[in-house]
Amino acid sequence: xxxxxxxxxxxxxxxxxxxxxxxxxxxxxxxxxxxxxxxxxxxxxxxxxxxxxxxxxxxxxxxxxxxxxxxxxxxxxxxxxxxxxxxxxxxxxxxxxxxxxxxxxxxxxxxxxxxxxxxxxxxxxxxxxxxxxxxxxxxxxxxxxxxxxxxxxxxxxxxxxxxxxxxxxxxxxxxxxxxxxxxxxxxxxxxxxxxxxxxxxxxxxxxxxxxxxxxxxxxxxxxxxxxxxxxxxxxxxxxxxxxxxxxxxxxxxxxxxxxxxxxxxxxxxxxxxxxxxxxxxxxxxxxxxxxxxxxxxxxxxxxxxxxxxxxxxxxxxxxxxxxxxxxxxxxxxxxxxxxxxxxxxxxxxxxxxxxxxxxxxxxxx
Ligand code: ADP
Ligand code: MG
Ligand code: MG
Numbered sequence: 001x002x003x004x005x006x007x008x009x010x011x012x013x014x015x016x017x018x019x020x021x022x023x024x025x026x027x028x029x030x031x032x033x034x035x036x037x038x039x040x041x042x043x044x045x046x047x048x049x050x051x052x053x054x055x056x057x058x059x060x061x062x063x064x065x066x067x068x069x070x071x072x073x074x075x076x077x078x079x080x081x082x083x084x085x086x087x088x089x090x091x092x093x094x095x096x097x098x099x100x101x102x103x104x105x106x107x108x109x110x111x112x113x114x115x116x117x118x119x120x121x122x123x124x125x126x127x128x129x130x131x132x133x134x135x136x137x138x139x140x141x142x143x144x145x146x147x148x149x150x151x152x153x154x155x156x157x158x159x160x161x162x163x164x165x166x167x168x169x170x171x172x173x174x175x176x177x178x179x180x181x182x183x184x185x186x187x188x189x190x191x192x193x194x195x196x197x198x199x200x201x202x203x204x205x206x207x208x209x210x211x212x213x214x215x216x217x218x219x220x221x222x223x224x225x226x227x228x229x230x231x232x233x234x235x236x237x238x239x240x241x242x243x244x245x246x247x248x249x250x251x252x253x254x255x256x257x258x259x260x261x262x263x264x265x266x267x268x269x270x271x272x273x274x275x276x277x278x279x280x281x282x283x284x285x286x287x288x289x290x291x292x293x294x295x296x297x298x299x300x301x302x303x304x305x306x307x308x309x310x311x312x313x314x315x316x317x318x319x320x321x322x323x324x325x326x327x328x329x330x331x332x333x334x335x336x337x338x339x340x341x342x343x344x345x346x347x348x349x350x351x352x353x354x355x356x357x358x359x360x361x362x363x364x365x
Contacts, residue, residue, distance in 0.1 A: 003034070004101050004102075007026050007038070008023075009026075009107060010042040011107035011110075011117075012042065013108065013113075014109060014193065015107075018195065019106055019107045022108065026350060027039060029346040029350060035354070038050060040098075048073050049071065050069060053067030069084050071097060071098070072084070083097070101126075109193065112330065113194070114136055115134065127358055129353045130353070131306050131307045131329040141221075142191045142223050145304065145326065146159055146225075154300055155321070157225045157228060158181070159226070160177065161191065162224075163221060175208065178224050184202060184208075186202045186226065187200075187224070188200050188211035190221075190222060194328065198218035200214055201227055208224075232315070233252060234285060234314045235312065237339065239356075241356050245298045245301060247294040247297055247298060248335065249281055250281075251282070252280040289322065297314075306327065309335065311338070
């Protein structure tokens, strides 16, 4: 019998729109001979919806959710049924509007890629695709992530971090600490976001202060790191679990100015939804560098105990020295474009991700 895959997308993060695209792409490319899709959309207010109205991109553009129904999610419902929210008249009999056997979260960033939703699926005891609670949360926090990479001897740029509360109390002390430890230019980032939101570059104390003031709007922890000057960016995906890992092709995202902005990355990189592709695949790098990147990508994935399919992003300096910049445990479009060149179609990639989830779930029992 076909299994029902609940594709969960949207979510309350700044990457809401990107997640809609990833969700729609997964639903379009899933192996229909093996799986039936149950679309589950988390809207910006945090409500969960299901229904046929969620297959069509036009409906999202026009905010039209007529053919959908709000559902109730509870960690104690481990029969995996989706219950309609009782209407205002107070119908107490539970109405089942869907049933899922496995969840495919397609949410980027806060509340989707950071372990929170994974925790819900653990409590519901439902198999789910991708990294678990620990890997997701460590991968999401740029400070913890870099701490873990560092203790695994992976190459990263020098960094330091501080709390927003301390900045508000005593910014002079923090500025001194940063300037004692790191030389300009610097990058300032909120610890727990993605898609370049809240990130800026500083060339002196003034721009550092401005950058921190921007970053503290988004997070209570701020990371400041040494900027690589005119870096090349190379990304590589890893799929698997435990020691069973393989790497994708490498890409070089192109067309960026100072650094990749939200628009550069997503609006322009989803041809079908109104933009143009701006990446070189495979990246034009020497075999030796590529091999080293692949090795570091696998080590980074293992360092956080990753699972499923993650994209590891690198920075290359002018001398081709490699730095791991970050790991994205739920990359945009699940980085399918990096796997196609390795002979793994979008459909196969989804199949593999689901197979991993089911295998890990079965081993747990
Ligand atoms: P996000 O999770 O938001 O994608 P990143 O750490 O990847 O955050 O930073 C966004 C972009 O900023 C990177 O893709 C890169 O272009 C640039 N960048 C980040 N850190 C550095 C750095 N230390 N040196 C040079 N460029 C950087
Ligand atoms: Mg990121
Ligand atoms: Mg990034």
